[in-house]
Amino acid sequence: MNSIFLLLNLLPILFLYQFGGALHVSLPLTSEFTLSLIQTPLGTFFAYLSLISFLLVTIAQKSKKLACNYYVLQFLLSMAMLAIVLAGDFITFFIGWEIMTWSSYFLISKSNSIDIKSLQKYILFSLASAFSLIAGIVIAYSFAHSFDFSVISNSFKDMPFNIKVALIVLFSLSFFTKAGVIGLHYWVVDTYSKAPNLFSSILSAVMSKMGIYGLFLVYGNIVGYQELKMMFGTILNGTDFGYVLAWIGVATSIIATFKAITQDEVKRLLAYSSIAQLGYIIAVIGFGTTYGVAGAMYHTLIHTIIKLLLFINVAAIVAQTGKNRFSQLGGLIYRTPVSFVMLLIGIIGLAGMPPLGGFASKFMMYNAAIDTKFALILIGMLFSGAASFLYCYKLVYGIYLGHPTSKNLETTKEVPISYLIPQIILALLLVLAGTFPGAFIKIINPILVEFSLSTIPYSGLGVMNSAVGSFNGFFIMSAFVVFFVLILLLITRIKSKAKNNLNRFDISYCGEVPTQDTSLHFGFGFGTDLYRIKFVNAILKRSSSSFYESLATQTKKTSELFSRMYYGNIHNTMIIILLFFSTLFFIGVN
């Protein structure tokens, strides 16, 4: 079953490759509506991103005995995403969006740990996103008389100002919900953490990126960055609009980072980290400059790679040990060494340290902020980056380092090879992205032309150019490897008679000897300091759930009020119905 769907997932990639950017299909339904697929550079980028992610996740699913309908739904989901990114009009886009919503809903519901409340949260927020989207589409249609992206884009300039703003807000809200901007992220954490373990990687790495694609589509193609600048005016060297958006992104990033550090469940940490990383993308997406777009695009790519890697890694560990909390894991490094190295590469990328790919994308975004002189935005991003080291370390320590917290962790075996293959591919990609960051300039330049922005100069595979400085990824990587090998040789030449410590309790412990019952794993101790820092405590003790719960209570009370009107007394109901229709009648007559 797995191999059939593996081949099936390979087909669209070959298909897309075969067309080479020239795909243009249109299917006229009536004289007014035409469904069309057009391959733009932007769409192609996202199409490859999602298709390859699905392929890798399908490889990892080989070791799980999944039912046929699971694969069918997953394939449907990947095709829906393909429809979204290749759509040439809003009808196709919306059809893809809706299929994506319900097919992912059924996939999430297949998890063992899912509860009805999380599912309701997911579907409600997805519906809200879809309603906001369709409201925008209808308004756009009423002015442009077409669903076609290019027609709407051409007539956008002639729309009244408040309609323009309404359109931008409606579309943004819809895509923000998908990407999980803070405030609208209420569904994200529960869904990511309770979905089937391997499917969480799709949710975080690919489906959230559909929100990012939507934002690019609206800001870059339909509205156009030049138009955004003209509509809202400029501040410093960027647009007012970009500045507001950047604050939303930075706030998302900072809040989610601190929330991530204090989580005990591994997948909840990854979910919050995903929100935080998308916050970076949203922070730079509205700048409307070459480097803003390039930074957002590069981070989209890198975040997809990293989150796939980390979620597959965690899924493998959970499948192997049956534990999903930091306080229940630990000490797996010498039991599952390959997994450990993969996770290590993932977190180095996530923390954005050179010489891996994570640095190149962060560098691009930071330069975008300097280019527009948005200094406080940049400080916010750097601050959130510094805080993210803590959850990166928690991830690697809580699972692999320290002491095992239970007996069966001491006999765990390395995870199955099918989990490792996609991880190794992704880790290699991450290393390559860090070594040859210049290769990305070749991918991004056609997209920049599509947005009518100036392109980035290309000077070799290893060199990443930007507005205020460049660096040579190839040089840094090779210098790192050379120094590492030299120091390693030097230190191994020095003879010493140290024996490997066979007994894990043989540590310096204030003169005492720890026993089996001594709690030696520090996994649960992470983040407790944070509660005592006033600023961070103010963030941690607030939660969006209270807002949404009170909203739910209010809605319930209001609907109770209405239901009392209907079911209390038949005479009252009749009078209300009569009044309603007579009001309608009078409005109609006048």
Added chain:
Amino acid sequence: MIFQIILLIMLAYVVGFIYFGLYRNITARIQGRYGPTVYQSFYDSIKLFSKNNTVSYGWMFYLGPVIMATGAVLTLVLVPVFSDSDFLRSVTSQGNLFVLLYLMVLGPLGNALAVGTGGNPFGVMGVVRGLTRLIGLELPFYIAVVGLIIAANSSDIVHIIDVQKTAGLNIINHPLLFIGAMISMVGFFGASPFDIPGAPQEVYSGPRTEFSGKFLALLMSQGSLFAFAKLVLIVDLFLGGADSLVMLVLKTFTIFVAIIFIGIVYGRYKVEQAVDFLMKLPTLIAVLGLARIVWFG
């Protein structure tokens, strides 16, 4: 180039260890002790390289200090040492200030991995405190660096040095940024009041508890290289770099003594106190300096 790199590493090793010796000596004198000789750290390092280490905890424990040392050496070669000569210029031009900011944390990551592998909860406690402290500690430094980058409109350190030749030193042009960066530097050097991660006499020696023999020697050596790199970076950014060896030693030593003198008179902050403090006054000072550059520069 290779010869120059070796020369630089040797220079940093010697200068770093002498500064560390001076640090121990000066601290002792201020506290009314006689203190060790200036060369004591050298002797310690050489002695430790030839000693057996008591235990090892597997390959990650072995590689952690190596990663840390690699991070320190890489940082060192990417910082321009002399302002006017071509010394290692072909190497430093491959990186920039952002690369350095992030390379600086690569070393601590190696340390954290090794400490985690060692399995000593006190060590990990120190690492976590260090990372928590970093949330506040990086803030004024980042603001200062961002301010300088925007002022020079380049993240290239050589360019920032060159700008200071015509426009005057950054310490005079942007004093608020300098104050912010110096407060962060006190923490980066592990001096009081921000010395909670190591916290001698408190968490049983902190992150280095399990290291012995050649690992401890490697950690000490990379520490001195790294300290030198950080001092040179501050000199480059705020004091216009150094055009000769004498000026380099003079300028780095001035900064170093300033850090010691700030550190020695304070007690130790708890980690939350440190972050709280750093997020208030030093951040405010640095933000004011930054606002001056962005809005009135």
